[in-house]
Amino acid sequence: MSNVLDFRISASYGATEVLHEVASSIAPGEIVSLVGLSGSGKSTLALALLRLLRYRGGEVTGTINLEGTELTTHSESAMRAIRGRRIGYVPQSPGLSLNPRLRVKTLLEETWRAHASGSTSHQALLESVQLPSDAAFLRKRAGELSTGQGQRLLIALALMHSPALLLADEPTSALDAITQAAVLELFSKINRERGTSILFISHDLMSVAGISHRVDILHEGRLVESGSPAAVFQTPQQPFTRQLVAAMPRLALRD
Ligand SMILES: Nc1ncnc2c1ncn2[C@@H]1O[C@H](COP(=O)(O)OP(=O)(O)O)[C@@H](O)[C@H]1O
């Protein structure tokens, strides 16, 4: 079966190239984590794949193939039919992405309309991300939700049109450790139950290791290593990956 996503891209802001021929692919049903330090180019890559980088002043060259279709030559209107429908984007923080005054029901309805088609009921969708689906919850404003609930709502909005690929840019970095683990498990459950492919972007190798089929390590805009979490942890090949693994906190318990 062919890949859901195949890409090889470079990206720059003005004269400064920040992604240097980064190439990867995601098979159907695969969770690939892209791990790199802050500033390594993770969000640039996410926006480049969505063809949104120009809105941040960046430019992309290369190829992006989604479900057999080349995206780099698509018009903006063709891309609008892809974003939200074939690629569901989960941003970093509900506080930055959801209008705090809008009610849950309104947010669901707006996302529904924005992409014109869909097959999942709001109730089933909320339940699939383990949120309440009763009228009282639907009446809540985004600003009244906990960060964990807001993040689950962002995931629900991204899933509304059953995308082939979920693209999540540090979706747990605003959450406390326990909520973070629960949201990671939610991504894993979505992948298992729906078969959705996931590109999970994170600065934290440790947190993504458990849910990933493969880990891609991004360092200063270059993909320096790619492998199963076990291989990356146990036999890191590149100096940067060795540093990353060595820097991970270890449990030092007294006996
Ligand atoms: N709009 C922009 N204009 C110029 N440089 C930018 C812009 N956005 C990001 N950068 C630079 O590109 C590099 C990668 O940034 P980014 O993709 O946001 O990294 P990450 O998401 O991994 O933290 C950084 O050096 C950052 O300073």
Ligand SMILES: [Mg+2]
């Ligand atoms: Mg980022």
